[in-house]
Amino acid sequence: MRNAAAERFSSPLWRDRGLASAALSEMEKLALLAAAKNGGRVNFMEVCGTHTMAIAASGMRRLFPEGLRMLSGPGCPVCVTSQGDIDRVLSLTAIPGVIITTFGDMLKVKGSKGLDLHAMRESGADVRVVYSPLDAVALAAAEPARQVVFIGVGFETTAPVIGAAVARAKKMGLKNFSSTAFFKLVPPALELLLSDPGNKIHGFILPGHVSAIIGLEPYRFVAKKYRVPCVVTGFEPLDILTAINMLLKQIVSGKPAVEDEYFRAVPADGNPAAKKLIREVFTVTPASWRAIGTVKNTGLSFSKAYAAFDAVKRFGIKYKEAPEPKGCRCGGILLGKALPPDCPLFGKVCTPSSAVGPCMVSSEGACAAWFKYGN
Amino acid sequence: MCLAVPGKIILVKNRNAEVDFSGVKRAVSLDLVPAAKKNDYVLVHAGFAIQVLEPKEAEETLKLFKEIYAQSEGDAFSGPLAHNRP
Numbered sequence: 001m002r003n004a005a006a007e008r009f010s011s012p013l014w015r016d017r018g019l020a021s022a023a024l025s026e027m028e029k030l031a032l033l034a035a036a037k038n039g040g041r042v043n044f045m046e047v048c049g050t051h052t053m054a055i056a057a058s059g060m061r062r063l064f065p066e067g068l069r070m071l072s073g074p075g076c077p078v079c080v081t082s083q084g085d086i087d088r089v090l091s092l093t094a095i096p097g098v099i100i101t102t103f104g105d106m107l108k109v110k111g112s113k114g115l116d117l118h119a120m121r122e123s124g125a126d127v128r129v130v131y132s133p134l135d136a137v138a139l140a141a142a143e144p145a146r147q148v149v150f151i152g153v154g155f156e157t158t159a160p161v162i163g164a165a166v167a168r169a170k171k172m173g174l175k176n177f178s179s180t181a182f183f184k185l186v187p188p189a190l191e192l193l194l195s196d197p198g199n200k201i202h203g204f205i206l207p208g209h210v211s212a213i214i215g216l217e218p219y220r221f222v223a224k225k226y227r228v229p230c231v232v233t234g235f236e237p238l239d240i241l242t243a244i245n246m247l248l249k250q251i252v253s254g255k256p257a258v259e260d261e262y263f264r265a266v267p268a269d270g271n272p273a274a275k276k277l278i279r280e281v282f283t284v285t286p287a288s289w290r291a292i293g294t295v296k297n298t299g300l301s302f303s304k305a306y307a308a309f310d311a312v313k314r315f316g317i318k319y320k321e322a323p324e325p326k327g328c329r330c331g332g333i334l335l336g337k338a339l340p341p342d343c344p345l346f347g348k349v350c351t352p353s354s355a356v357g358p359c360m361v362s363s364e365g366a367c368a369a370w371f372k373y374g375n
Numbered sequence: 376m377c378l379a380v381p382g383k384i385i386l387v388k389n390r391n392a393e394v395d396f397s398g399v400k401r402a403v404s405l406d407l408v409p410a411a412k413k414n415d416y417v418l419v420h421a422g423f424a425i426q427v428l429e430p431k432e433a434e435e436t437l438k439l440f441k442e443i444y445a446q447s448e449g450d451a452f453s454g455p456l457a458h459n460r461p
Contacts, residue, residue: 013437022444050378077377103421132422134404157377161423164406209377212418212426238440264432265418271426274407364378 014236023241030248048207049076049364056369072366082288101136112322133165140177163281203247215270291331328357
């Protein structure tokens with residue numbers, strides 16, 4: 001098993017097999033020391049769907065030392081979007097003459113009535129997958145008689161991108177373009193997890209591309225207040241292995257900090273232009289999270305200056321709490337309290353081709369990654 | 376969904392760039408990295424460059440890996456140090 005999975009760390013150097021196996025040997029030593037310090041198991045959490053996929057695809061999970069466990073946290077934007085917000089997205093398709101534009105990930109996320117955007121399209125709704133929100137702005141300019149709505153969900157990486165597209169639409173004077181702003185913030189999500197006294201998280205693999213925007217400062221409280229180690233991490237196998245070792249070293253030394261392994265893309269202050277744009281276009285608001293509920297100061301929605309571009313306001317779409325799919329444990333998985341195989345539906349009634357919960361629907365959901373790569 | 380891909384800017388016109396992703400060229404907005412210029416490497420997410428990448432720092436990372444794991448058994452360094460991804 002060990003060799004087969006190690007085979008996947010092929011060259012180039014970012015995936016170099018010799019370096020990876022050296023990293024894993026070091027991990028074995030460090031994990032023993034960290035476990036002794038910790039009084040048992042060491043649990044780390046990645047908070048980014050792209051990390052979830054990178055970890056699963058590399059096969060490294062099988063090579064981790066005994067006693068070290070990686071949990072997938074609330075890092076997949078589609079997965080953390082509440083059932084009520086998914087219902088709001090679906091109800092937008094009922095507006096006469098509307099064109100719904102979205103990233104592909106949202107197409108098959110089911111609302112509380114079991115329908116999804118894909119099903120709405122089959123029954124006649126105009127739903128189009130775009131690569132960039134700018135494609136949606138261009139579509140609005142080309143179709144002045146139609147309302148074009150972009151489905152904006154995501155974290156701090158995606159918020160400024162959609163914000164910049166909306167700012168362009170405003171500059172162009174487009175009256176037929178709007179977007180949802182169901183954005184979530186990563187640092188408050190970490191605080192939500194850590195403030196649960198029953199949490200068993202001993203370190204965070206912090207999201208590389210969220211951090212490329214927000215920088216390191218917003219995470220300081222994790223190390224200071226909660227004494228939990230943090231490492232901003234890149235997406236190559238060696239990045240992830242090295243970051244895990246850095247987390248283990250922080251436990252061993254008893255000095256939790258926020259370190260930056262991905263400094264080739266993440267300067268300490270992030271991206272000042274993107275942060276400025278976020279402040280201009282959005283305002284911090286309550287957000288509704290799957291399995292957690294609505295929590296104040298954990299999301300972004302449009303600021304007063306951009307309120308005219310808020311699809312929810314423009315079309316008067318109300319929020320209604322909706323229950324999660326029966327038996328689905330996505331919620332527990334997002335909170336680090338369960339792994340995909342702990343769910344009774346996993347791999348039986350819930351598979352990528354007929355997914356029940358969003359962790360299986362999204363290509364970067366924990367269940368989809370687990371199912372696809374079998375670890 | 377926070378997937379971002381590195382590419383090299385080959386042309387800048389206003390705040391729009393043409394970016395080369397290992398041979399595939401695409402239009403990319405520079406609205407979020409106003410200081411980016413031709414020949415810079417950028418990290419691109421959903422049609423926008425979100426950060427300028429430093430090839431020097433990528434090299435430094437690889438060098439660090441090499442140093443940290445210098446005692447490695449087996450067939451290290453099968454690839455060139457100056458890797459094509461920044």
